Amino acid sequence: MIKYCCFVWTKESILHPAVFWPKYRMGMMKLSALICVFLMFMVGNADENLSKRCRPTQSSVYDYRGHAVNAVDGNPDPNYSKSSCTATQNDMEPWWRADLLSSHKIHSIRITNRGDCCPQRLNGAEIRIGDSLDNNGNSNPKCATISSIGAGHSETFHCNGMPGRYVNIFIPRRREYLTLCEVEIFGNWERWVDC
Numbered sequence: 001m002i003k004y005c006c007f008v009w010t011k012e013s014i015l016h017p018a019v020f021w022p023k024y025r026m027g028m029m030k031l032s033a034l035i036c037v038f039l040m041f042m043v044g045n046a047d048e049n050l051s052k053r054c055r056p057t058q059s060s061v062y063d064y065r066g067h068a069v070n071a072v073d074g075n076p077d078p079n080y081s082k083s084s085c086t087a088t089q090n091d092m093e094p095w096w097r098a099d100l101l102s103s104h105k106i107h108s109i110r111i112t113n114r115g116d117c118c119p120q121r122l123n124g125a126e127i128r129i130g131d132s133l134d135n136n137g138n139s140n141p142k143c144a145t146i147s148s149i150g151a152g153h154s155e156t157f158h159c160n161g162m163p164g165r166y167v168n169i170f171i172p173r174r175r176e177y178l179t180l181c182e183v184e185i186f187g188n189w190e191r192w193v194d195c
């Protein structure tokens with residue numbers, strides 16, 4: 001988008017009637033190019049909430065209120081009855097995964113736990129980031145282990161720019177229900193791609 005805007009802006013700038021003489025056209029082109037490079041640098045390095053445009057999925061769905069997309073609907077309401085939290089069945093090693101569609105540098109992840117019941121279910125869950133779908137993405141490198149998050153509370157985990165297309169939250173080595181009321185993933189492009 002920035003690249004397209006820069007192209008149009010530069011084209012319009014050099015064709016503007018006020019920039020009639022060639023020497024002024026060249027100056028305007030250089031100025032436009034410099035501003036574009038600055039904008040692309042700033043946007044490329046700014047953290048954004050990547051979860052707004054990810055494709056979420058999970059190991060199973062508990063009921064009609066617990067779909068995977070509820071973790072990235074922008075609503076951190078921790079009451080499960082409000083249909084803004086996820087919930088799996090009582091799976092062995094349940095997991096939730098966000099597909100960011102291309103590799104990104106992940107700087108931090110903010111997770112909101114359920115507030116109306118059983119916050120301890122999230123204890124021991126792991127955050128995994130990487131490009132592999134082996135073991136449903138649960139074998140990717142680990143960013144953090146969640147020791148505990150209070151009922152209805154949110155906690156931020158720092159991943160220091162770990163690269164990956166997939167962000168997994170999964171509970172290893174036990175049978176459990178996995179519930180997430182909001183997952184915000186902050187990072188930026190690992191490289192420029194044309195979508």
Ligand SMILES: [Ca+2]
Nearest residue numbers: 070075084181
């Ligand atoms: Ca939500």
